[in-house]
Amino acid sequence: MIKEKVRTGGQVLLIPIGDILPPETPVRKIISSEELEMLSRSIEATGLLTPLTVTYAENGLYRVISGERRRLAALKAGISAVPCLVMNSFSSDIPILSLVGDIHKKELHFLEAAEAIEKLRDYYTVEEISERLSIPEGMVLSRIRLLSLPDNIKWKIISGNLSESTANNLCKINDIRRLNEITDLMFSGQVSFNEAMEITELHTKKTVFTAHYKDYRIFENTIEHAIDTMTASGISAKAQKNCDDEKIVYTITIDKMVKS
Numbered sequence: 001m002i003k004e005k006v007r008t009g010g011q012v013l014l015i016p017i018g019d020i021l022p023p024e025t026p027v028r029k030i031i032s033s034e035e036l037e038m039l040s041r042s043i044e045a046t047g048l049l050t051p052l053t054v055t056y057a058e059n060g061l062y063r064v065i066s067g068e069r070r071r072l073a074a075l076k077a078g079i080s081a082v083p084c085l086v087m088n089s090f091s092s093d094i095p096i097l098s099l100v101g102d103i104h105k106k107e108l109h110f111l112e113a114a115e116a117i118e119k120l121r122d123y124y125t126v127e128e129i130s131e132r133l134s135i136p137e138g139m140v141l142s143r144i145r146l147l148s149l150p151d152n153i154k155w156k157i158i159s160g161n162l163s164e165s166t167a168n169n170l171c172k173i174n175d176i177r178r179l180n181e182i183t184d185l186m187f188s189g190q191v192s193f194n195e196a197m198e199i200t201e202l203h204t205k206k207t208v209f210t211a212h213y214k215d216y217r218i219f220e221n222t223i224e225h226a227i228d229t230m231t232a233s234g235i236s237a238k239a240q241k242n243c244d245d246e247k248i249v250y251t252i253t254i255d256k257m258v259k260s
Contacts, residue, residue: 012051015084017074020054021063039073048074051083062086110164111154114143145171153183160187169193223250230254 052067064071065087074082108116117140120129130137146167149157157167166186173179185196223239230237236255241248 012083012085014081015054015062015086016081017071017079019061020052020071020082020084021057021061022071023064023068036069036073036076039069040076043070043073043079044077048079048082051085053087054084055087109158110143110167111146111158114146117143118147142168142171150176150179153179156183156187162186166193220248223252227252 048070050067050070052071053065054062055065057063062084071082117129117133121144124132126137126140130140133140146154146164149167149171153170156162157170160183162183170179170183173182181199182193182196185191185199186193191199220241227237227239238253240251240253242251243249
């Protein structure tokens with residue numbers, strides 16, 4: 001009788017925690033031990049204030065739709081039963097319910113949310129996802145774009161606690177080498193995104209200069225100009241040039257004494 005009521009509208013029940021299974025495809029993959037410990041202590045002190053969202057599973061059990069972090073923390077706190085909102089297991093909205101709650105409670109890292117949103121595209125259009133999650137279509141698309149970043153860059157974003165706006169800016173960089181340089185600088189925690197962009201831009205310009213001027217005669221002129229500049233400044237300097245079929249050898253002599 002209770003299940004019939006639940007299937008027509010949902011009801012909060014107190015369910016033994018041993019009867020609740022983890023999600024089949026967890027939305028949230030990053031749960032730090034410190035975070036879990038803090039939540040566990042809070043639940044131990046005040047109880048679980050926000051019910052888990054679950055659905056029916058096999059053998060009279062239940063499966064988490066939203067609230068896996070709270071389930072784990074309640075287990076750690078030794079709670080025997082937890083309040084749960086039981087949803088209709090036949091609802092077509094179940095794939096999105098697990099994401100909605102965690103996004104609105106800001107329990108997901110934005111890269112985790114991006115992966116979950118990408119999975120929702122099997123069920124919904126971008127417009128439908130935007131409407132159901134109550135977020136702009138532009139944010140849906142920008143989060144999907146984040147998944148195009150290389151895995152090592154995603155790891156740096158997560159480990160370095162880089163912001164979502166920074167991650168979106170990184171998506172605009174097509175040069176993989178420069179992308180790695182920027183994230184390495186930011187991962188060190190010493191520079192901002194804009195500073196890292198400036199540093200790598202200077203490096204890129206130097207690389208371009210080296211790549212475009214390979215005619216050795218340009219550098220011969222540089223040597224001769226340096227000698228002329230020193231001579232004009234009163235420094236006795238001369239360059240002796242010897243060359244063969246394979247190389248040019250310059251011997252530069254500079255007097256330490258400056259002519260008055």
